[in-house]
Amino acid sequence: MAVGTSARAPGFTLLEMIVVLAILGLTTAIVAPAVLRGIDAWKRRGELDALINQVRGLPAEARSAGRTLEISDEVLAGESPPLTVAPEFRLTTKNPWKVRHNGVCDSAELQLASESREVRIAVDAPFCDAHVVP
Structure with a gap:
């Protein structure tokens, strides 16, 4: 070993490790909220798509049951509603409406609400x- 050179062991210093961990922490703090919002929007969209598919299936359900389906806030809050949503969502209707036994449907407007947002469905x-409805 020459005079004036140090015998440094290979590896990282504590300061280098702290800097890398600080950069990772800052990156996580910046990215995490956007990821969580994206997951929430994805969940809301999935619930909305499922509800729209249920509504579109109501005429077939009324025809197969051979009876008129009446949809109101009381029916939606009942034991076995014709339209169901996840517990963190609330489904209401502006006015009571019917899907007749022959599959003909009245016009209606539904509101799907969560803690953060409400969506109207025509x-x-x-x-x-x-x-x-935009």
Whole structure:
């Protein structure tokens, strides 16, 4: 070993490790909220798509049961509602509406609400075509 050179062991110093951990922590703090918002939006969209599919299936359900389905806030809050959503969501209807035994549907408007947002869904007669109202 030459004079004036140090015998340094290979590896990282404590300061280098702290700097890397600080950079990772800052990156996580910046990215995590956006990821969580994305997951929440994805969950809301999945619940909305499932509800729209249920609404579109109501005419077939009424025809197969051979009876008129009445949809109101009381029915939606009941024991076996024709439309179901996850517990963290609340589903209401602006006015009571019917899907007749022959599959003909009245026009209606539903509200799907969570803690952070409310979405309105229009149901068009006569085929229960459901879509989100902008």
